[in-house]
Amino acid sequence: MNKAWWKEAVVYQVYWRSFFDSNGDGVGDLDGLIMKLDYIKDLGVDVIWLNPMFQSPDKDNGYDISDYYQVMEKAGDMKVVERLINEVHQRGMKLIMDLVVNHTSNQHPWFIESKSSKDNPKRDWYIWKDGVDGKEPNNWRSYFHPTPWEYDQTTNQYYFHSFAVEQPDLNWKNPEVRHEIYQMMRFWLNKGIDGFRMDVINLLAKLEGFPDTETPYNLSYLGNNPGIHEYLQEMNREVLSAYDILTVGEIPFVTPEDGLLYVGENRNELNTLFHFEVADDMKTWDMITFKQIQKRWYEGLNGQGWNSQFLNNHDHTRQVTRYGNDHIYRVQSAKLLATMIHTLPGTPYIYQGEEIGMTGVKFNHIEDYNDIAMKNKYLEEVAKGKDSTQVLKDLQLLSRDNSRTPMQWDNSENAGFSVGKPWIKVNPNYVDINVEADLNSHDSIFKYYKKLIALRKEHDVMVYGDYEDLLEHDDKLYVYSRTLNDITWIIMLNHSDDEVELRLNDMYAQKENTLIITNYADVNEEESLVQIRLRPHEARIYQI
Numbered sequence: 001m002n003k004a005w006w007k008e009a010v011v012y013q014v015y016w017r018s019f020f021d022s023n024g025d026g027v028g029d030l031d032g033l034i035m036k037l038d039y040i041k042d043l044g045v046d047v048i049w050l051n052p053m054f055q056s057p058d059k060d061n062g063y064d065i066s067d068y069y070q071v072m073e074k075a076g077d078m079k080v081v082e083r084l085i086n087e088v089h090q091r092g093m094k095l096i097m098d099l100v101v102n103h104t105s106n107q108h109p110w111f112i113e114s115k116s117s118k119d120n121p122k123r124d125w126y127i128w129k130d131g132v133d134g135k136e137p138n139n140w141r142s143y144f145h146p147t148p149w150e151y152d153q154t155t156n157q158y159y160f161h162s163f164a165v166e167q168p169d170l171n172w173k174n175p176e177v178r179h180e181i182y183q184m185m186r187f188w189l190n191k192g193i194d195g196f197r198m199d200v201i202n203l204l205a206k207l208e209g210f211p212d213t214e215t216p217y218n219l220s221y222l223g224n225n226p227g228i229h230e231y232l233q234e235m236n237r238e239v240l241s242a243y244d245i246l247t248v249g250e251i252p253f254v255t256p257e258d259g260l261l262y263v264g265e266n267r268n269e270l271n272t273l274f275h276f277e278v279a280d281d282m283k284t285w286d287m288i289t290f291k292q293i294q295k296r297w298y299e300g301l302n303g304q305g306w307n308s309q310f311l312n313n314h315d316h317t318r319q320v321t322r323y324g325n326d327h328i329y330r331v332q333s334a335k336l337l338a339t340m341i342h343t344l345p346g347t348p349y350i351y352q353g354e355e356i357g358m359t360g361v362k363f364n365h366i367e368d369y370n371d372i373a374m375k376n377k378y379l380e381e382v383a384k385g386k387d388s389t390q391v392l393k394d395l396q397l398l399s400r401d402n403s404r405t406p407m408q409w410d411n412s413e414n415a416g417f418s419v420g421k422p423w424i425k426v427n428p429n430y431v432d433i434n435v436e437a438d439l440n441s442h443d444s445i446f447k448y449y450k451k452l453i454a455l456r457k458e459h460d461v462m463v464y465g466d467y468e469d470l471l472e473h474d475d476k477l478y479v480y481s482r483t484l485n486d487i488t489w490i491i492m493l494n495h496s497d498d499e500v501e502l503r504l505n506d507m508y509a510q511k512e513n514t515l516i517i518t519n520y521a522d523v524n525e526e527e528s529l530v531q532i533r534l535r536p537h538e539a540r541i542y543q544i
């Protein structure tokens with residue numbers, strides 16, 4: 001396995017509109033992020049992933065871009081972006097941006113031209129089709145709508161959108177589109193950014209002919225279609241290969257074997273990927289499923305491709321709520337989940353606020369929610385005659401707004417996020433869960449993350465060690481090893497609310513061992529590995 005800086009890095013994701021508001025308009029901004037860079041540096045991370053801050057009508061919180069070369073006014077301006085890049089580099093960190101090129105905003109000038117007439121030179125920059133018998137061209141569904149086709153009166157045709165109506169898909173079959181995007185990518189790379197997180201990059205190639213699918217309304221046909229690897233190999237040749245950067249593809253609905261086609265060391269496409277098996281398969285925690293997913297991906301990438309490890313981001317609710325225990329064992333659970341993500345094979349990602357154990361949120365009215373995906377789903381379900389209170393309740397756990405509430409800096413008004421009215425409600429538990437409290441506590445979740453990140457710098461086994469699951473069928477304990485040369489780490493995780501006994505086989509139990517880290521203060525360092533009692537949500541790492 002070749003070494004690389006991005007394999008050894010820890011990435012911190014900043015959803016800037018919820019991070020820190022510097023001008024009191026109630027929305028986080030890039031000046032605010034600059035003011036908090038020392039906080040991020042103190043954690044010890046190497047890379048910041050910045051969610052889209054480009055010009056946008058903001059229907060999907062920046063994922064509907066109307067100008068790739070302008071900065072969204074509420075985020076700042078080009079001068080602030082240039083200052084941000086410089087300030088991040090001065091602190092020895094790197095910055096990757098979000099590349100959103102499967103679709104643009106319907107307010108992008110390209111789309112406005114394209115929809116103006118059938119013979120406009122940019123008509124073929126997007127995907128237009130005639131209806132069939134007065135209806136949509138096929139029976140597919142979009143991520144955010146019952147159909148991915150929107151009728152346009154002007155030219156009596158439908159255009160294709162994998163997401164919201166306001167997000168028309170670009171036509172990647174058109175070389176003019178591809179070369180326009182490559183030019184834009186070079187513009188930002190030449191400004192000094194250190195790579196891209198590539199938004200739903202496996203959707204760029206569409207199923208030829210857009211045929212009806214046997215199972216209407218599933219989404220899997222949207223991705224991994226013939227042609228996608230040619231596009232990414234061309235993107236690599238034309239742009240990526242000229243820079244020493246991190247490229248991480250967001251690749252929903254992909255198997256490990258197909259995932260390897262995107263990130264294989266000899267594929268000349270991307271460095272690494274986010275797959276979504278956990279988020280898609282596990283609505284709540286299921287230890288056995290999680291272990292099977294990890295095993296499948298470890299075997300599927302087979303030492304030739306690099307994984308990324310995350311449990312939450314701006315689209316998926318906060319891990320301690322969805323997969324852990326966000327009440328009596330919140331602190332232990334947050335530390336246990338971090339131990340897992342930072343010791344599994346692949347680059348670990350920290351979503352802002354997870355380092356202080358921020359939790360999901362439940363708002364009582366649909367008006368309190370901002371997420372277009374959730375609001376569209378709510379309207380779709382209520383239109384079917386379902387009880388609106390029950391629909392809201394059903395959508396709350398998975399609403400993306402769970403992870404988009406403002407960063408909780410301290411216990412002052414609005415959690416110290418803004419002196420203005422925040423664009424989305426602050427989680428009321430900010431009075432107890434906030435950065436200031438964690439910085440002032442010696443065994444806080446923040447301090448534990450710092451230790452984990454520091455361990456990665458000291459111990460290559462955490463990055464490059466071979467992985468083996470030692471208790472595949474246990475539904476409470478997750479115990480696995482990482483081995484590099486003559487160093488073996490045993491990671492023990494009791495992912496339950498019960499005290500559980502662990503018996504390791506003789507191969508490990510008899511050996512000398514050193515306790516590397518644990519999330520309970522009072523562990524007896526002399527305890528042998530023959531028979532260990534792990535308390536609720538207790539995590540330990542031993543070196544043997």
Ligand code: ISL
Pocket residue numbers: 060063100143163199200250252314315316373400
């Ligand atoms: O958020 C989801 C479900 O509610 C995911 O399925 C998500 O839509 C999917 O992973 C793609 O996400 C990316 O593209 C979207 C944008 O809304 C997301 O924020 C972005 O992460 C469209 O650009």
